[in-house]
Amino acid sequence: MSVTSPAPTPETGTARVKRGMAEQLKGGVIMDVVTPEQAKIAEDAGAVAVMALERVPADIRKDGGVARMSDPDMIEGIIGAVSIPVMAKSRIGHFVEAQVLQSLGVDYIDESEVLTPADEVNHSDKWAFTTPFVCGATNLGEALRRIAEGAAMIRSKGEAGTGNVVEAVRHLRQIKGEIAKLRGCDNNELYAAAKELRAPYELVKEVAELGKLPVVLFSAGGVATPADAALMRQLGAEGVFVGSGIFKSGDPAKRAAAIVKATTFYDDPKIIAEASRNLGEAMVGINCDTLPETERYANRGW
Amino acid sequence: MNDTPVIGVLALQGDVREHLTALAVADAVARPVRRPEELTEVDGLVIPGGESTTISKLAVLFGVMEPLRARVRDGLPVYGTCAGMIMLADKILDPRSGQETVGGIDMIVRRNAFGRQNESFEAAVEVEGVAGAPVEGVFIRAPWVESVGAGVEVLAEHGGHIVAVRQGNALATSFHPELTGDHRVHALFVDMVRAERAAESL
Numbered sequence: 316m317s318v319t320s321p322a323p324t325p326e327t328g329t330a331r332v333k334r335g336m337a338e339q340l341k342g343g344v345i346m347d348v349v350t351p352e353q354a355k356i357a358e359d360a361g362a363v364a365v366m367a368l369e370r371v372p373a374d375i376r377k378d379g380g381v382a383r384m385s386d387p388d389m390i391e392g393i394i395g396a397v398s399i400p401v402m403a404k405s406r407i408g409h410f411v412e413a414q415v416l417q418s419l420g421v422d423y424i425d426e427s428e429v430l431t432p433a434d435e436v437n438h439s440d441k442w443a444f445t446t447p448f449v450c451g452a453t454n455l456g457e458a459l460r461r462i463a464e465g466a467a468m469i470r471s472k473g474e475a476g477t478g479n480v481v482e483a484v485r486h487l488r489q490i491k492g493e494i495a496k497l498r499g500c501d502n503n504e505l506y507a508a509a510k511e512l513r514a515p516y517e518l519v520k521e522v523a524e525l526g527k528l529p530v531v532l533f534s535a536g537g538v539a540t541p542a543d544a545a546l547m548r549q550l551g552a553e554g555v556f557v558g559s560g561i562f563k564s565g566d567p568a569k570r571a572a573a574i575v576k577a578t579t580f581y582d583d584p585k586i587i588a589e590a591s592r593n594l595g596e597a598m599v600g601i602n603c604d605t606l607p608e609t610e611r612y613a614n615r616g617w
Numbered sequence: 618m619n620d621t622p623v624i625g626v627l628a629l630q631g632d633v634r635e636h637l638t639a640l641a642v643a644d645a646v647a648r649p650v651r652r653p654e655e656l657t658e659v660d661g662l663v664i665p666g667g668e669s670t671t672i673s674k675l676a677v678l679f680g681v682m683e684p685l686r687a688r689v690r691d692g693l694p695v696y697g698t699c700a701g702m703i704m705l706a707d708k709i710l711d712p713r714s715g716q717e718t719v720g721g722i723d724m725i726v727r728r729n730a731f732g733r734q735n736e737s738f739e740a741a742v743e744v745e746g747v748a749g750a751p752v753e754g755v756f757i758r759a760p761w762v763e764s765v766g767a768g769v770e771v772l773a774e775h776g777g778h779i780v781a782v783r784q785g786n787a788l789a790t791s792f793h794p795e796l797t798g799d800h801r802v803h804a805l806f807v808d809m810v811r812a813e814r815a816a817e818s819l
Contacts, residue, residue, distance in 0.1 A: 325740040325776075332737045335796045336757050338632040339666045339699070358713065361675060363630060363668040398713055398728060399668055400758065422734035422758070445735050579629050579675055580651065 333447035333467035336423070337531035340364060340400075340468075340554055344544065344575050345533070347371050347558040349389075351396035353567070360571035364400040364422070366556065367393040372429045372476025373559035373598065376610070382430040384412040390419055402449070407616055408434025410443070417446040423468070424448045426461075428615035429475045429558075436617065441465030451535065453486045453613050455493035459514035459522070462530055469528055471552065472613040473536020476559050478600030480537040482613060483547060487534050491551045497523040536613070539564070539597050541577030541590040548581030565595030622810040625650035625659035627685075629675040631667020631700060635795035636803075643803040645810065653684045661694035661810035664701030666757070666793050669728065670713050672700055677717060689721040694786040694813050696806040702789035703728055703760055710763055721787040723766030730761040730778070731791075742792065744781055745772040747801045754780070754792035761791055786813055 343363030348354045354365045369385040370378065384405055394401045400422035405412035407426055412433075416424050424446050426439055441448040442465035451472035452458035458469045471490055473483030493512070500508055500523055508523075509516040521529050534552035538544050539560035547555050555578055557571075564570045573590040580586040608614065621644065626636045628649035640647035640663065650656055662685070664672070676682040689695055689705075697705040704719050706726035731737070734757070742754035754775065762779035765771060773781035773790070780791040786809060794802040 325738040327736060327738045329739050331755055331796060332739060332757060335632075335755055335793060336734055336737060338635060338796065339668070339757060341632060341634075341667070342628070342630040343668060343671055358670060361671045363671050398711075399670060400734065417735065420733050420735060447734065575671070575675070576678070580679075 328445035330467070334530050336400075336447055337449070337468035340533075341531060342579060343554045344571075344578050345402065345554070345556045346561055346571060347556075348393060348562065351392045353562055354393045354397045354401075356568050357561070357571055358397045358399050360568060361575035362399060362571065363554070364402055365393065365397060366402045366404065366425060366558070367421070368404055371559040371562060372612070373478070373563050374476075375429060376476040376601075384409070384415065384430070387415065387419055390416070390421065394420065404430055405439070406430040407432040408437050408439055410439040413439050413444060413446075413448075417444055421446060426450050426466075428472060428612045432615050438464050438616070441467075449533075451613070451616060452490065454489045455497075455522070456512035456514050457616060458490060458528060458532075459512060459518045462518060462528070463515050466530065468531045468533065470533040470535040470556055472616075473534065473538070474603050474606070475536045475612050476601075477537050477603055477606070478539040478560055478563070478598040479603050480539070480543045480546065481603050483534050483537045483543075484550065486536075486613070487547060487550050487552055490532070494522055494527065498526050538574070539600065540594075541573045541587055544574045545577045545581035545587050548578060554578065560598055563598035565597075570594050570597075621646050622660040622807065622814055623648065623658065624661040624663065624807065624810060625655065626663045626665055627651075627672070627676070627681070627701075629667075629679070629681070630671045631665035632793070632795060633665050635793075636663045636665050636698075639795045639800045639803040640807065642800045643807045645807045651679070651681075653680050656681065656684055656688065660814055661696070661806065663806070664695065664697040664704045664719070665795070666699035666701060669700040669703040670716055672704060673716050673718065676719075682717060682719065685719050689719055689787065692786050692813065694788075694806065694810045695719075695721060696788040696803075698790050698793050698795060699757065699759055702726060702762075702791055705787055705789045722782060722784045722789055723769050724782060725763040726760045727763050728760050729758050731756050731759045734758055740775060742773050742775055742780065744802065745770070746783075746805055749801070752792075752794060752802060753797045753799055755796045756780075756792050759791040
């Protein structure tokens, strides 16, 4: 790593400050919450951040219609209720929603496929913001395109609101597998790899050298149990997002704390077993192979 | 006695990997510490950046808090960055309910004192005991030190606020040297660990 000369005057919104923020979340669980009360339950359970939204993905799926940014009152209520970082979602390409979220002082913006996309060609220019962005990806090319647009954190998409971890596993394995493949490329092959991945050559080269993304990689979309969270960690996720899995379950406080424990001790089956006892009902869940293509959120984003 | 000190990084949550790398560059053997028994095997400990409420909860839950307090009282060299600084404070100004600290430095810390993420910043910081150019201070939702007791050395200030302190074998910074690739602050800590080992072996 090179040592650059320090900024003479304080500088906000630098790549290091944005990416560094995500580094602080590593090993942690980020939980979807829809009320200040839920946010407090999440914080008490040991969440490293909460995602403030009006409806959890399972309800967005059930209700249908257009899903948009949440009401600023609701986001501010949650910001006021907890001291941990608060994230909120904008629609893909809806940079005005993102501007609003920045003005509300959220700590991270999730440009999310869970909401109805506002632009079917372009994502938001995330370099234009002081607030850092997290974006979803199903494969390495998609992750690198988001990073090129300024994303400071990536989450594998999975299939939100299903309570089914199968897509989360698929996407994380895909990303990790493609990174491993790049590691094996010689310099001549990286140009063609960049073309294939539809990603900037410089980023492809950086990933080949680092053996990882240049930003933190979390997993999302379908984590419902402590074992699910530990599975994603063992597969290489640096932390997990849990959406509907907690507050759509029988005993949210207990399940939330259990998922936090299993995320830290992801490689210790005894602790995961202990954490998995008597959690009450898990969310019911949806079998992803019966989900029509048009209802797959992971397909959103380009 | 092997000359290379073994330094743990409390690995319950946070930017553990960056600290492990920085310590290795600063010529220590670095290893993650999550369990009480792992704590007994290290000559020094770094408490990383992360979420202080999460780290505190997990430390209590998994039985690390009490043994860590005991070792710090006995003079174990410790270094905390950001959330780690909060963990080393004898007192938090505005703790969440039930938020415990390890303590070790006679100071009162204000969490997220520099603001939310939009106010997070980088700035050059002159740190007492770190020779050469100023350190690149990366402040992320950073705390500052409201006040210190008589035994505490103030090592750095930014904007009129205390951002680096030392008391005996305990060191703390509001900012994250582990994110910069400049490992002079870690080298300072490794020196503290070496000095403690030398003193013990006398």
